[in-house]
Amino acid sequence: MxxxxxxxxxxxxxxxxxxxxxxxxxxxxxxxxxxxxxxxxxxxxxxxxxxxxxxxxxxxxxxxxxxxxxxxxxxxxxxxxxxxxxxxxxxxxxxxxxxxxxxxxxxxxxxxxxxxxxxxQLDTLIASGNSLKNMETDADLSTVRKQxxxxxxxxxxxxxxxxxxxxxxxxxxxxxxxxxxxxxxxxxxxxxxxxxxxxxxxxxxxxxxxxxxxxxxxxxxxxxxxxxxxxxxxxxxxxxxxxxxxxxxxxxxxxxxxxxxxxxxxxxxxxxxxxxxxxxxxxxxxxxxxxxxxxxxxxxxxxxxxxxxxxxxxxxxISYFDGYTSIGMLTYTWPDALQKAQKADEIIRKRLEYLGLKYEDIHTEFLGYNACGGDTAPSINDPNEVVLHIGVRGKNFRDMNKFSREVIPLVLTGPPTVTGFGGGRPKVREVIAYWPxxxxxxxxxxxxxxxxxx
Amino acid sequence: MKKIQLVKIAHARSGDKGDTANVGVIALKPEYYEILKEQLTAEKVKDHFGSNVKGKVERFEMPNIGALNFLLHNALGGGGTLTLKHDAQGKVVSANILRMQVEVPDDWEIK
Known part of the structure; x- marks a missing residue:
């Protein structure tokens, strides 16, 4: 040995x-x-x-x-x-x-x-009594079987x-x-x-x-x-x-x-x-x-x-298809970078409402301000720049694309001193969810x- | 006793399991572990994170390496590829917990 x-x-x-x-x-x-x-x-x-x-x-x-x-x-x-x-x-x-x-x-x-x-073998396994219930939620696999x-x-x-x-x-x-x-x-x-x-x-x-x-x-x-x-x-x-x-x-x-x-x-x-x-x-x-x-x-x-x-x-x-997400980002700079990013967030949300678009979730964070820290981050005064980070999640691909079209227009239609849109429209990504x-x-x-x- | 920020006496690493973030808080010196154990209760950690953590906080003790492991439930906006959070995998929860305040004896010299 x-x-x-x-x-x-x-x-x-x-x-x-x-x-x-x-x-x-x-x-x-x-x-x-x-x-x-x-x-x-x-x-x-x-x-x-x-x-x-x-x-x-x-x-x-x-x-x-x-x-x-x-x-x-x-x-x-x-x-x-x-x-x-x-x-x-x-x-x-x-x-x-x-x-x-x-x-x-x-x-x-x-x-x-x-x-x-x-x-x-999933169906055979289920048929022979292996429930494959979700370990965390106790849900039955049949609820997502097709996905x-x-x-x-x-x-x-x-x-x-x-x-x-x-x-x-x-x-x-x-x-x-x-x-x-x-x-x-x-x-x-x-x-x-x-x-x-x-x-x-x-x-x-x-x-x-x-x-x-x-x-x-x-x-x-x-x-x-x-x-x-x-x-x-x-x-x-x-x-x-x-x-x-x-x-x-x-x-x-x-x-x-x-x-x-x-x-x-x-x-x-x-x-x-x-x-x-x-x-x-x-x-x-x-x-x-x-x-x-x-x-x-x-x-x-x-x-x-x-x-x-x-x-x-x-x-x-087990992984299963569970809809889409799309996240858009825009960079606002001094003066009043945070206020500008907040205004842009408000405009996008109002646009989605005006267009009658509904999503499972919509979530906004401000990078450079508190995106990573949330409630644990102390407030800061007058940052040099703040990135608006706004995302939605939903099942309807067409509605997801409509969200994606609403971000970049802010450059000419919203608050000033905005940049960082060179990547173009936000991508719509598939959500592959996990089922333990x-x-x-x-x-x-x-x-x-x-x-x-x- | 004097108040200091946790980052002065501990280091940390965090990660994800679904919608749960885990964060291990490790004493920088063996003698600091008792402070962590006494003061970093699950309740205080839950308070510190506020709306970042929607679910409960669980705490586990690891005296062998002078560490506490916390599970922060419903903390990652759904987790995995579902989440819309920038910190999708809870990678920087480690830094966030180290902003907490702890009390240490006045005569401890901590830089």
């Missing part, structure tokens, strides 16, 4: 810094590279792409990235685990195989983890561990949890048992530190952003995992960023609910047991973690398909 393994975060979300994964492989030793691509809205976009072309439905720009990354992975013997497979992991795996074949990497094994996509655009189960580390057992060096998955892709290599390498809850919870917390990329290593760092070195080439986190169930968070020395108890604490609380019950498909992790200790510059030991058994359910992420639900674990089975490059 290895004394420890290094699991490097290569991407915090789809659209993150493109060369971060390349730097993680190039700039120092790592054993695994993990990359997160998926958010709720992403699955819906991918389903749309797949419905137009059955070969698509995965993160398209992952393929050109593999042209650069794959030779490095092979040279440095690094295993890649990513959920770039979206709603078509097998298609994604085949596209990677094509590159590997062209490059002549005979013997390389590539795996797809799938079975999480239950969009086509559903994607439905995926969150798998944990299990199928990824299976793919690792089969010898895969590149693993593309569908909806596997962000924490599962970091936990899987630990279970595989150290042979942790599936009921060793404390160790599994430790791996999950390592995954939580990795899952947002540089947010775990000095990015978006409130307590000391001024002192974070070289943010233009910030080093993403690397989790050194040890068989006894402790971790050291670190980063490559040659890259920027900062790994300190404070940067880790900020990431630990990110998107956290009840800290004692961090529920994943693999276990429940107790964040109130985490101990941190800075053992050297840019090295923080994470230990003492307790876990509890997993629940009988998978979380399901639970599904009994025995109703779906993860699948693993491994192919060898010939």
């Amino acid at each position: 290895k004394k420890f393994i290094r699991i490097a975060s290569g991407q915090g979300y789809w659209g993150d810094r493109f060369d971060a994964p390349i730097d993680q492989v190039k700039e120092g030793p790592i054993d695994y590279l993990v990359m997160d691509y998926l958010a709720e809205v992403t699955m819906s976009i991918m389903q749309k792409q797949k419905s137009r072309d059955p070969h698509l439905g995965y993160a398209k720009d992952f393929i050109p990235l593999m042209e650069t990354l794959l030779p490095l992975l092979v040279e440095k013997k690094v295993t890649l685990i990513t959920n770039a497979g979206g709603v078509n992991p097998v298609g994604c795996m085949l596209a990677v195989r094509e590159i590997a074949e062209r490059m002549g990497y005979t013997g390389l094994k590539i795996a797809a983890v799938y079975g999480d996509d239950i969009l086509n 559903v655009t994607s439905a995926n189960v969150y798998f944990g580390a299990r199928p990824v561990v299976e793919a690792l057992k089969q010898g895969a060096q590149v693993i593309v998955t569908g909806r596997v949890t962000d924490t599962g892709i970091s936990l899987a290599p630990m279970i595989h390498e150290f042979g942790w048992s599936w009921d060793d809850w404390d160790k599994l919870a430790t791996g999950v917390i390592g995954g939580h530190i990795n899952e947002c990329g540089a947010q775990g290593s000095g990015g978006n760092f409130f307590a000391g952003w001024q002192a974070v070195p070289n943010m233009e080439r910030i080093g993403f986190p690397i989790i050194e995992a040890y068989p006894d169930g402790h971790l050291v968070v670190t980063k490559h020395e040659s890259l920027g960023g900062l790994v300190s108890e404070q940067t880790i604490k900020e990431q630990l609380v990110y998107e956290l609910g009840n800290p004692a019950e961090y529920i994943t498909p693999d276990c429940i992790a107790d964040f109130t047991t985490i101990q941190l200790q800075q053992e050297a510059p840019n090295r923080v030991k994470v230990f003492g973690i307790k876990g509890k058994p997993d629940t009988p359910f998978y979380k399901v992420s 639900a639970l599904l009994n674990k025995n109703t779906v089975e993860p699948k693993v398909l491994t192919v060898e490059v010939i």
